[in-house]
Amino acid sequence: MKKNPTYVIPTAESETVEFKSSFQDEVIITLVAFANAKGGSVYVGVGDKGDIKGVSLGKETxxxxxxxxxxxxxxxxxxxxxxxxxxxxxxxxxxxxxxxxKPVSIKGKCYKRIGNSNHLMGVEEIANEHLKTINGSWDFYPDPHHSLKDISLEKVSRFIHRIEQRTENKIPYTPVEFLTKMEMLREGKLTFGAYLLFVADYCPISDIQVGRFKSNITIIDSISLNTDLFSEVEEIIAFIKKHLMVEYIITGEPQRTERFDYPLDAIREIVINMIVHRDYRDSSGSVIKIFDNRIEFYNPGKLFGGITIEDLLTGNYSSKSRNKLIAKAFKEVGLIERYGSGIHRVQEICKDYGVIAPVFEEFSGGFRVVLFNEKQGIQKDDTIKGGLSGGLSGGLNDGLNDADRFLLSLIEKNPGIQLKEILSVVENKSQRTLERQIAQLIERKLIERRGSRKTGGYWKVNKEVQS
Known part of the structure; x- marks a missing residue:
């Protein structure tokens, strides 16, 4: 300790400066908050506004x-x-x-400096600070409730084979030796990550609900998954694909080209990311809802590492993984190309596919992605609508010509489209001819008018007839 008569104190409190009139527990709380953040200084004997009050010191004070x-x-x-x-x-x-x-605590409570105040840390913040300290993540930790007998070594062998196929290199290890090399088995104990990746049967913490909805409350098909993470990826994508609509592109070739109304590459990217980055410590499960015009992907757990939605959309962040072991495993088999590139890839895929941009949002204590099948503006190509799960491509195609199918496609893909907008897309057709075609489709109950004739109204495809 030393005296410095020329010392000049800061003019105000900040992220690294705190003033205290006297020594008490609040001083220790601030020191703890500094220790859990970037460090800082506490000036004892200084008022809140920087006024010098001084303290009396005894020999041992x-x-x-x-x-x-x-x-x-x-x-x-x-x-x-x-x-x-x-x-x-x-x-x-x-x-x-x-x-x-980290974290450092006082009387069992942990604080962190944010701005010029001390923030009481929650359970998740405490756990994450500890994991960052040891440069690890939750999935690297030994699972106290499961062991090797709870996983499938056959699944481990298949995982090894996939790596061999991708790298074209032989891996000279048994499944157990391989798990040890990958730190999935640590000191003979199974990690949480290995359990999730290779669970033999039912897994209570990997639950995902996937449903096909006709309305917000009407479910017409669903699956519930509680298995290993690699299997969940494939089963989810297969279920979603089953419920997608097919568009037929007339190219001039003898066979028409089929195209799903959603970009499959974007769906796969979103599904892989939600499984890899999910907070499996959260008791709630992941949910995927498939509607007529959108697919919602929801994961429990907010964005990891202090990243905001704005950071995601601008790309202004460094990649941090909540589950490093799981992410590494998915990268080893080529399911992840580059850490932190998922959001940007989804945006680019949707843009190239011609559908409107997806939505990324924090929702109900978790993170949600909404993918749409709506096109970027009215399409002026020769896309012809396939059916809803086979709809128009089935019996209703009898008696429909390409012009009818194209018109049904246009109305289906552009809800609320009006007559003048249809005329701007359909070439070489007068308004009177188009009105006659629409009247025929209404008579066949394939479409129905919404709104008044006075204001023009619009048309809607009758999905009840299609189903």
Whole structure:
């Protein structure tokens, strides 16, 4: 400790500066918050507004403060201390560096410095700080409830074979040896990540609900999955694909080209990302809802590592993975090309496919992606609508010509489209001819008018007739 009569204190509190009139538990709380953040300094004997009040010090006062800080914190903190003389008064400067082992607590509570105040950390923040400290993640930890007998070594062998196919290199290890090399088996104990990747049967923490909805409350088909993560990816994509509509592209070739109304590559990217980055410590499950005009993908757990939605959309962030072991496993078999590129890839895929941009949002304590099948503006190509699960491509195609199919496609893909907009797309057809064609489709109950004739109204494909 030393005296410094020329010392100039900061003018205001900040992320790394705190003023305290006297020594009390609030001083220790601030030191803990600094230790869990970027470090900082506490000036004891200074008022909230920077006014110098000074403190009275006895022979053992400062040493007693240090002992109290050490006793009340875990791990024990010992700050650097300086005794300063400012404006003829004595103040004590306590300096705390960022602590290498986090989180630090006082009386069992953990605090972190945010701005110029101390923030009480929640359970998830505490766990994440601890995991960052050891440069690990939750899925690297030994699972106390499961062992090798709970996973399928055959699934591990298939995983090894996929890596061999991708790398064209032989892996000379048994499944158990391989798990050890990959740190999926640590000191003979199965990790949480290995359990999720290779579980033999029912897995209670990997549950995903997938449903096909006709309305917000009407489900016409669904599956519930509680299996290993690789299997879930394939089963989810197969279920979604079953419920997609097919468009037929007339190219001039003898056979027409089929195209799904959603980009499959975007669906696969979203599904893989939600499975890899899900917070499996959360008791709620993942949910996928397929509607007529959108697919909603919901994961429990907010964005990891302090990333915001704005960061995601601008790409202004460094990639951080909640589940490093799981992410590494998916990358080994080529399901992840590059860490942190998923959101950008989905955006680019949708743009190239000609559908409107997906929505990324924090929702109900978790993260949601909404994918749409609506085209970017009215399409002026020769896309011909396939049926809803076979609809128009089945019996209703009898008696329909290409012009009818194209018109049905246009109305289906552009809800609310009006007559003048249809005329701008359909070439070489007068308004009177188009009105006659529409009247015939209405008579066959393939479409129905919505709105008044006075305002023009619009048409809607009658899906009840199609089903």
């Amino acid at each position: 400062v040493q007693n403060w240090i002992n109290e800080i050490k006793i009340k914190t875990q791990p024990s903190l010992i700050p650097d201390v300086e005794t300063l003389e400012v404006e003829g008064k004595t103040i004590v400067l306590l300096k705390m560096q960022e602590y290498p082992i």
